[in-house]
Amino acid sequence: MSVPRRARLALKRITVIGTGLIGTSIALAMRQAGAEVLLIDRDPAAARLAAELGAGAPWSGESADVAVLAVPPSAVARTLLDAQERGLAAAYTDVASVKVPPLDEAARLGCDLRIFVGGHPLGGSERSGPLAARPGLFDGRPWVLCPAGVADRAAVESVTELVTGCGATPVVMDAAGHDRAMALVSHAPHVVSAAMAARFADAPEGMVGLAGQGARDVTRIAGGAPSLWQEILAANARPVADVIEAVSDDLARAAAALRAHAGREPPVTDLLARGVTGHGRIPVKRGGSAGRLTTVTVLVADRPGELALILQAAGVAGINIEDISIEHLQGRPVGVVELSVAPDSAPHLIAELRTRGWSLPVPPER
Amino acid sequence: MSVPRRARLALKRITVIGTGLIGTSIALAMRQAGAEVLLIDRDPAAARLAAELGAGAPWSGESADVAVLAVPPSAVARTLLDAQERGLAAAYTDVASVKVPPLDEAARLGCDLRIFVGGHPLGGSERSGPLAARPGLFDGRPWVLCPAGVADRAAVESVTELVTGCGATPVVMDAAGHDRAMALVSHAPHVVSAAMAARFADAPEGMVGLAGQGARDVTRIAGGAPSLWQEILAANARPVADVIEAVSDDLARAAAALRAHAGREPPVTDLLARGVTGHGRIPVKRGGSAGRLTTVTVLVADRPGELALILQAAGVAGINIEDISIEHLQGRPVGVVELSVAPDSAPHLIAELRTRGWSLPVPPER
Numbered sequence: 119m120s121v122p123r124r125a126r127l128a129l130k131r132i133t134v135i136g137t138g139l140i141g142t143s144i145a146l147a148m149r150q151a152g153a154e155v156l157l158i159d160r161d162p163a164a165a166r167l168a169a170e171l172g173a174g175a176p177w178s179g180e181s182a183d184v185a186v187l188a189v190p191p192s193a194v195a196r197t198l199l200d201a202q203e204r205g206l207a208a209a210y211t212d213v214a215s216v217k218v219p220p221l222d223e224a225a226r227l228g229c230d231l232r233i234f235v236g237g238h239p240l241g242g243s244e245r246s247g248p249l250a251a252r253p254g255l256f257d258g259r260p261w262v263l264c265p266a267g268v269a270d271r272a273a274v275e276s277v278t279e280l281v282t283g284c285g286a287t288p289v290v291m292d293a294a295g296h297d298r299a300m301a302l303v304s305h306a307p308h309v310v311s312a313a314m315a316a317r318f319a320d321a322p323e324g325m326v327g328l329a330g331q332g333a334r335d336v337t338r339i340a341g342g343a344p345s346l347w348q349e350i351l352a353a354n355a356r357p358v359a360d361v362i363e364a365v366s367d368d369l370a371r372a373a374a375a376l377r378a379h380a381g382r383e384p385p386v387t388d389l390l391a392r393g394v395t396g397h398g399r400i401p402v403k404r405g406g407s408a409g410r411l412t413t414v415t416v417l418v419a420d421r422p423g424e425l426a427l428i429l430q431a432a433g434v435a436g437i438n439i440e441d442i443s444i445e446h447l448q449g450r451p452v453g454v455v456e457l458s459v460a461p462d463s464a465p466h467l468i469a470e471l472r473t474r475g476w477s478l479p480v481p482p483e484r
Numbered sequence: 485m486s487v488p489r490r491a492r493l494a495l496k497r498i499t500v501i502g503t504g505l506i507g508t509s510i511a512l513a514m515r516q517a518g519a520e521v522l523l524i525d526r527d528p529a530a531a532r533l534a535a536e537l538g539a540g541a542p543w544s545g546e547s548a549d550v551a552v553l554a555v556p557p558s559a560v561a562r563t564l565l566d567a568q569e570r571g572l573a574a575a576y577t578d579v580a581s582v583k584v585p586p587l588d589e590a591a592r593l594g595c596d597l598r599i600f601v602g603g604h605p606l607g608g609s610e611r612s613g614p615l616a617a618r619p620g621l622f623d624g625r626p627w628v629l630c631p632a633g634v635a636d637r638a639a640v641e642s643v644t645e646l647v648t649g650c651g652a653t654p655v656v657m658d659a660a661g662h663d664r665a666m667a668l669v670s671h672a673p674h675v676v677s678a679a680m681a682a683r684f685a686d687a688p689e690g691m692v693g694l695a696g697q698g699a700r701d702v703t704r705i706a707g708g709a710p711s712l713w714q715e716i717l718a719a720n721a722r723p724v725a726d727v728i729e730a731v732s733d734d735l736a737r738a739a740a741a742l743r744a745h746a747g748r749e750p751p752v753t754d755l756l757a758r759g760v761t762g763h764g765r766i767p768v769k770r771g772g773s774a775g776r777l778t779t780v781t782v783l784v785a786d787r788p789g790e791l792a793l794i795l796q797a798a799g800v801a802g803i804n805i806e807d808i809s810i811e812h813l814q815g816r817p818v819g820v821v822e823l824s825v826a827p828d829s830a831p832h833l834i835a836e837l838r839t840r841g842w843s844l845p846v847p848p849e850r
């Protein structure tokens with residue numbers, strides 16, 4: 119039940135500037151890894167709250183091995199300049215989701231870029247605030263590092279140790295490559311999701327009410343805070359524009375093909391095929407190591423403890439449930455539970471559940 | 485553990501033509517509701533397989549109250565004509581995901597539209613084939629019915645009873661309104677998802693490898709079978725073109741705004757805001773009855789039975805888990821489990837889990 123132990127740290131002390139979700143999670147992870155952590159926030163109450171959550175102690179003048187600038191992208195360069203002027207640490211990193219603009223601004227402001235290694239921990243939570251922080255937030259996730267050409271080897275080593283100390287996997291890229299990658303995998307999908315969701319803003323209630331899981335999935339990230347995304351998009355404007363322009367062009371071509379469609383060759387064949395290819399290249403949740411899973415469907419009563427009985431049966435049978443999806447049925451006291459298991463385990467699980475009285479009407483999909 | 489009983493059926497006998505996922509699920513549901521079900525498929529082996537799954541008996545000349553044409557959209561009108569010429573049933577319905585083209589074609593072919601009531605059960609599975617069928621597939625879901633102006637009252641009543649007998653909620657719309665609604669909530673989202681996913685088809689591996697949950701969600705439906713979607717899009721070409729053209733225009737405008745961005749006003753503010761509004765209008769999984777849920781996060785060992793212990797603890801405490809998400813961590817024997825519960829239940833659940841030795845480092849998000 120405990121988090122695996124990590125290698126002993128050479129980093130003795132880090133300072134986290136900005137105690138939001140990311141900053142506090144880094145602080146918690148580094149405390150767990152054995153480092154001393156000092157906390158700074160422009161709101162002293164926020165730093166005290168993080169300290170109360172066990173993330174470290176409020177900073178009071180100490181010098182650290184690494185200072186983490188967990189501030190919004192637009193504040194990185196000024197915060198770095200200020201921190202370097204105060205001699206806060208031997209090396210500095212940030213966590214901004216864009217890397218070129220802060221680096222450019224830091225160069226303009228005259229920051230010492232030999233001891234700054236930009237960073238970006240990926241795949242955190244969509245929540246925000248220190249209360250959502252947890253030390254395992256970065257466990258097993260990629261964390262991009264963008265050392266500039268002038269970066270000192272010692273600074274790169276210290277920041278890399280911070281990353282591995284947080285349980286993340288360092289991925290080295292140049293800043294421009296990082297920003298193009300984020301435009302593709304994160305920023306453009308957000309705008310595309312918003313553009314689809316925007317179609318629902320003025321549609322008749324009776325139409326929107328028919329939306330199902332597909333529409334929900336495509337538009338889920340469009341629910342994110344506009345203020346945060348405005349800043350991200352503004353900071354990575356050109357690379358994002360490149361991607362969404364290409365998407366826009368593909369959609370315009372698809373619309374034209376559909377309007378011209380007269381019942382012969384099916385339209386948009388190529389776009390759908392490219393979509394299948396692209397979808398297949400996106401890494402699955404588990405990092406690609408797991409094979410295809412089989413789904414076993416069970417109908418259960420929608421009451422406390424019911425699900426536990428099913429999972430207990432699976433546990434007794436030695437079957438590991440890789441994923442669960444629960445669907446509640448409108449106005450009915452039953453739910454559909456889909457259990458994802460390794461294909462080898464499915465027949466065993468089905469037999470076990472049937473033995474214990476659950477009805478699984480038909481064999482699962484292969 | 486049993487499915488709630490339904491009102492007694494006036495329908496005595498139905499015939500299902502086409503024993504794929506939808507047809508077989510309807511057959512299973514109507515059998516469960518007490519009707520006699522007869523099965524027809526152009527592949528006799530498929531009809532026999534469905535019969536072996538408990539879906540009914542192969543048809544051998546009987547006349548039914550309702551015949552369900554569970555065939556692809558392009559085959560509906562010809563199948564209807566053929567069935568009516570053979571006098572298969574007193575009333576007919578289909579399950580095609582577009583309603584105008586089959587209706588137009590049926591009128592052209594001279595079908596008797598007084599006894600045909602087009603239907604479309606929504607929100608089924610993404611799987612296909614009779615092996616994925618289950619009687620609860622339609623439980624609590626909307627099922628659109630599009631009776632034409634000439635439809636007999638008796639036919640409408642019979643088909644409505646089929647829908648409620650399957651546990652679904654009938655929603656009456658005209659055929660054109662249905663097709664525009666489907667373009668908005670299903671067909672256009674598919675094309676938009678494909679257009680985003682297509683960007684991943686040729687991108688460098690190192691970039692695609694950074695994709696996370698957001699990109700996965702936006703592109704999930706793009707993985708659907710192109711052949712099926714080609715037919716759907718071709719059949720609903722104009723309404724789909726209207727929606728994706730609007731999305732394309734919004735994206736082109738957003739790209740232009742991003743290119744013109746010079747650091748003053750943030751770009752794409754309006755699109756993001758409309759996206760948030762539209763996203764908020766999409767019904768949540770549970771049909772809008774559930775309030776906001778609170779998430780409780782627990783770190784668990786990735787081994788059989790672990791999850792059961794947590795859910796057992798919740799069950800003992802009388803707490804109903806509304807949703808579960810499991811995230812496996814790359815290369816680590818632990819997983820993050822997020823339990824969604826009613827906000828009132830969260831403190832109780834946290835206390836219960838802590839008492840039993842699980843560590844929940846920080847309070848959950850509110």
